[in-house]
Every structure is written in structure tokens, then in C-alpha cells.
Amino acid sequence: MNLEAFLARAVKALDHSNVVQFRLGPRRVYLLKGLQNIQLMLGQSNDIVSEPFMIMIFQNMWNFTPEDLAKFAGDKSGRLQQPAAGSEAVPDHQRYWHSMHHIYSEYMTKARYSSRMADKYAEFFSTQLTAHSTVDEWTSVSLFGFIKQNMAYSAVAALLGPHILELNPGYVDKSWAFDDIVMYILYGPPKWMNRRPWAVRDEFHAATGRYLEAAWANFDWDGPEAASDWEEHFGSRFARELARWVRDDGFSKQSAQGIMSLIVFALNANTIPITTWALYELIKDPALFQEVKTEVLQAYTVDAATGERRIDVQKLGTLPLLQSVYTETLRIHMSLNLTREVNNPVVVEGYKLRKGAVMQAITQLAHLDEATWGREGHPASEFWAGRHLKYAPGLEKGGGGVVPEFFMAGKAGSFVPFGGGPSICPGRVFARQEILLTLAMIVTRFDVEFVAWTKLDGSPSDRPAHDDPKYIGSAAVPPDRDMKVRWKDFGDPGCVAGSELGCESRLRC
Numbered sequence: 001m002n003l004e005a006f007l008a009r010a011v012k013a014l015d016h017s018n019v020v021q022f023r024l025g026p027r028r029v030y031l032l033k034g035l036q037n038i039q040l041m042l043g044q045s046n047d048i049v050s051e052p053f054m055i056m057i058f059q060n061m062w063n064f065t066p067e068d069l070a071k072f073a074g075d076k077s078g079r080l081q082q083p084a085a086g087s088e089a090v091p092d093h094q095r096y097w098h099s100m101h102h103i104y105s106e107y108m109t110k111a112r113y114s115s116r117m118a119d120k121y122a123e124f125f126s127t128q129l130t131a132h133s134t135v136d137e138w139t140s141v142s143l144f145g146f147i148k149q150n151m152a153y154s155a156v157a158a159l160l161g162p163h164i165l166e167l168n169p170g171y172v173d174k175s176w177a178f179d180d181i182v183m184y185i186l187y188g189p190p191k192w193m194n195r196r197p198w199a200v201r202d203e204f205h206a207a208t209g210r211y212l213e214a215a216w217a218n219f220d221w222d223g224p225e226a227a228s229d230w231e232e233h234f235g236s237r238f239a240r241e242l243a244r245w246v247r248d249d250g251f252s253k254q255s256a257q258g259i260m261s262l263i264v265f266a267l268n269a270n271t272i273p274i275t276t277w278a279l280y281e282l283i284k285d286p287a288l289f290q291e292v293k294t295e296v297l298q299a300y301t302v303d304a305a306t307g308e309r310r311i312d313v314q315k316l317g318t319l320p321l322l323q324s325v326y327t328e329t330l331r332i333h334m335s336l337n338l339t340r341e342v343n344n345p346v347v348v349e350g351y352k353l354r355k356g357a358v359m360q361a362i363t364q365l366a367h368l369d370e371a372t373w374g375r376e377g378h379p380a381s382e383f384w385a386g387r388h389l390k391y392a393p394g395l396e397k398g399g400g401g402v403v404p405e406f407f408m409a410g411k412a413g414s415f416v417p418f419g420g421g422p423s424i425c426p427g428r429v430f431a432r433q434e435i436l437l438t439l440a441m442i443v444t445r446f447d448v449e450f451v452a453w454t455k456l457d458g459s460p461s462d463r464p465a466h467d468d469p470k471y472i473g474s475a476a477v478p479p480d481r482d483m484k485v486r487w488k489d490f491g492d493p494g495c496v497a498g499s500e501l502g503c504e505s506r507l508r509c
């Protein structure tokens with residue numbers, strides 16, 4: 001399916017109406033736009049659900065066994081605490097959607113667990129930066145390639161612990177090979193016509209399975225780490241709780257490794273394109289790079305006891321310019337058809353949508369709406385780092401020491417990179433921390449100079465990067481060009497103007 005062509009037709013059709021209906025085989029599909037319609041579709045209710053679409057994903061991407069698939073398909077009680085009407089008698093252990101949702105929201109989204117993962121991520125990523133550069137020397141780097149390898153490596157180690165990478169040399173490459181064939185598996189021709197994508201999936205799943213086996217064999221459930229937030233075998237508490245639930249509820253080994261593999265895919269598929277695009281913007285604009293660096297230096301703290309310098313992730317998340325750059329990058333490069341199914345009839349702009357009808361909202365339509373996001377001299381289609389900054393009346397940028405505030409330039413329903421409702425992305429808190437940390441660590445640690453645009457294979461390109469059309473409609477869209485840069489590592493950052501922190505860093509503030 002050509003999602004780019006579909007998107008272009010959909011945008012045209014939605015020019016005239018907020019609701020456009022078409023048929024996909026026997027199904028009625030309703031494309032929606034407009035704040036209220038999207039809020040309705042992504043609301044907290046058992047009337048409009050994502051489960052039927054997820055079943056398709058479980059079958060193809062997760063490779064669930066038919067028995068395990070039947071457990072989810074048969075559970076109509078929904079994800080919410082309150083079972084859907086008519087499902088009140090379903091025993092708790094058979095509420096598969098709710099159990100999974102509970103683990104997501106408890107161990108992935110809550111600040112305690114996401115911050116622990118973020119700290120581990122910073123530790124692993126710092127080690128990767130050190131391994132790939134020499135202090136005080138200029139090194140040539142293909143930025144997208146670098147981020148794809150090293151950010152993914154560090155995020156996997158933070159989520160699942162380092163052993164998965166030791167047990168499976170080339171695991172990160174396997175995960176990207178899987179990323180490459182995901183849309184084919186979901187929407188492409190059947191397996192008998194081309195077996196390769198399924199072989200790529202199975203190889204990736206098997207590698208993840210080796211991690212699960214080793215973790216189960218080596219983790220002591222009665223030992224001192226039984227309630228720890230992070231340990232080396234399973235990695236994060238989230239991964240451990242997910243593995244435990246899958247085993248306790250009797251899922252097969254095949255389904256268990258599929259679930260974990262999908263988490264790895266979700267972990268990297270969006271954060272890495274978004275981080276890469278944000279870095280491209282910062283490097284293209286040296287003044288912006290410097291402004292972000294100055295701002296980020298405020299988030300370094302020194303541990304009074306150990307003298308160790310580290311980034312305070314919470315503080316990082318409050319820096320206005322950095323937040324604005326992050327929001328703007330997500331706004332521009334997220335392209336997903338959010339999909340739901342009607343479980344109980346609903347009325348949308350006078351149309352009655354029956355049970356079984358499919359609803360879709362296209363993130364790009366909301367994110368690029370000129371009326372919502374456009375500002376004089378800054379059309380909605382263009383990146384503008386200052387779009388989400390607000391200055392006190394009378395004080396404009398450049399007015400000596402004026403600190404702006406971060407604010408959402410559009411309305412909440414016009415910005416849905418993480419979806420919404422019960423199936424909103426559970427990784428959103430960690431994703432933000434991970435992206436901000438990566439940007440912060442690079443801008444404070446390196447001097448970076450643009451060298452040239454290249455194609456993804458490293459050959460010269462005569463143009464800058466665009467969104468890679470292959471990924472439009474599927475998630476955060478990666479660039480179709482790499483950026484060759486040279487960077488110089490200044491080593492340990494943390495020196496804030498005049499060394500307030502008492503460091504002897506060579507970092508030029």
C-alpha cells in the first residue's frame with residue numbers, strides 16, 4: 001500500500017468535509033479531522049477502541065501463536081480498570097488487555113521507573129560517545145548512522161539490560177532490519193509470495209528470545225534485587241514485570257519473544273528519527289546550537305557527596321528552548337494514521353458510525369494545520385525553534401537576559417504524536433527524557449561542524465534531507481539523507497560560565 005499517495009488523496013478529500021467515508025473491502029472507514037472529532041476518537045472510553053487493530057499487529061508483527069491470539073481476541077472487557085459493559089464477570093486474570101495496559105502505565109509511564117531508565121540510558125550513551133570519539137580531536141561522523149547505532153544500543157541496554165547485546169552481536173542491526181520490513185508484513189503481499197520479511201522478523205524475535213531465556217535462568221526472584229527498579233538480567237522493572245506477566249498468564253515462548261521484540265521496535269522506531277531531525281536543525285543553525293547549549297548547561301548538577309557531574313533530567317525537561325525544539329520536531333516529522341474501531345455506535349458530525357466501523361485520524365493533518373500553527377513569517381510546514389516560546393509582554397527575544405516560557409502554540413487536540421485515550425503511547429515519558437538527554441549530551445560535549453549531505457549509503461547527495469517517503473503514515477519519519485559532520489569532543493561537560501560548579505572542564509562555555 002502506498003501510504004504517501006493515500007495521504008495525499010485523503011488530505012484533498014478532507015478539504016471539503018471533516019468526515020470522509022470510504023470502503024476497505026467489507027469495512028467502512030471514516031477519516032476524521034477537526035479538534036472535536038479527534039478528541040472524541042482518542043477519548044477514554046470503551047466505545048471506541050484500538051484492540052481489533054492491535055490483534056492484526058499481534059498476529060503479524062508479534063507472531064503470536066493462535067492460542068495466545070485467541071486469548072486477546074476473546075477478551076472484550078477492554079483496557080480500562082472498569083470492564084466494558086457486559087464483561088463484568090470476566091475474571092481478572094483473563095482481562096488480558098487490562099493486565100497489559102496496567103503494566104504499561106505502572107512500570108513504563110510512572111516517573112519513578114522512567115527516570116531510572118533515563119539515568120541508565122545517559123550512562124550507556126555517555127560510554128558510547130566516549131568509545132566513538134577522542135577528546136580534543138576532530139572526528140568525522142555520519143550523524144544519522146551514528147544515532148541509529150548508538151542511541152538504539154543505549155536505549156536497548158537501558159530497557160532490557162546489557163546482556164541482550166552481549167548475547168546477540170549485531171542485535172541493533174537485526175532490530176533495524178525488522179524496522180525495515182514491518183510495513184511490508186502488515187500491509188504487503190502474503191508470505192508465500194516473499195518469505196524474506198518473515199525470516200527477518202523471526203531472526204530478530206529469536207535473538208530477543210535468547211535474552212529472555214538467559215534472564216529467566218539467571219535472575220534470582222528471591223534475591224536482593226527482586227524489587228529493584230533496574231538490574232542487569234531483565235534490565236528495567238518494566239521489562240521484568242512484562243516478562244513475569246507473560247509467563248504467569250501462560251503465554252508461549254514464541255508469543256513472549258514477540259511481545260519483547262515489539263517493545264524494542266517501539267522503543268527506537270520514533271525516538272531515533274526525531275532526535276536525528278532535531279540534531280540536523282541545531283547543526284544547520286550554529287546560533288541555535290549555541291543557545292540550546294547555554295540553556296542545557298543549567299541542567300548540570302554536581303553531587304555534593306561524590307563530586308560527580310550529571311544532567312538533572314527533571315530540570316532538562318523544564319528548559320523552554322529545548323522543549324520547543326523537541327515539540328517542533330515531533331510536530332513536523334510525526335506521520336501516523338491513528339486507527340480505532342467503533343465498539344458502540346457513535347455520532348460524528350451527524351453521521352451515525354455503526355459498530356465495526358473504522359475511524360482514522362492523520363497526525364500530519366492536525367500537526368500541519370496552518371490556522372492552528374502558522375505564524376507570520378513561519379508557515380506551519382516549516383521548522384521554527386521559537387514556535388512554542390512566549391515572551392512577557394514588551395520583552396522580545398534579544399532584550400538582554402529575557403527568559404521565554406514554553407507554551408503549546410496550538411491546542412492539545414491538534415498535537416497528537418503519542419496518540420491518545422487508553423492506548424496512548426506508554427513510552428512517551430521515557431521517550432522525551434531520552435531525546436532531551438541525547439540532544440543535551442551532544443550539544444554540551446561537542447563542537448560540531450556541518451560537512452556535507454550524503455545518501456544513506458554514504459555517497460554524495462546534491463540536496464539536503466527530506467522525510468523518507470517509505471515511512472510516511474507509519475510513525476516518526478526518518479530523514480532520507482545522512483548529515484556528515486565533524487565533531488570535537490571536549491570530554492566531561494558541566495562547566496557553567498566561569499566554573500560555578502568548581503570543575504576543571506575544558507568545555508568552552
Ligand code: HEM
Binds near residue numbers: 050054339420427
Ligand atoms: C518520540 C517517540 C515516540 C512516539 C512519537 C511514539 C508514538 C506512539 C503512538 C502514536 C502510539 C499509538 C498510540 C495510539 O494508538 O493512541 C504508540 C504506542 C506505543 N508505544 Fe510509543 N512512541 C514513542 C516512543 C516510545 C517508546 C520509547 C516506547 C518504549 C518502549 C514506546 C512504546 C509504545 C508501546 C508499547 C505502544 C503500544 C501501546 C498499546 O498498545 O497500548 N513508544 N507510540
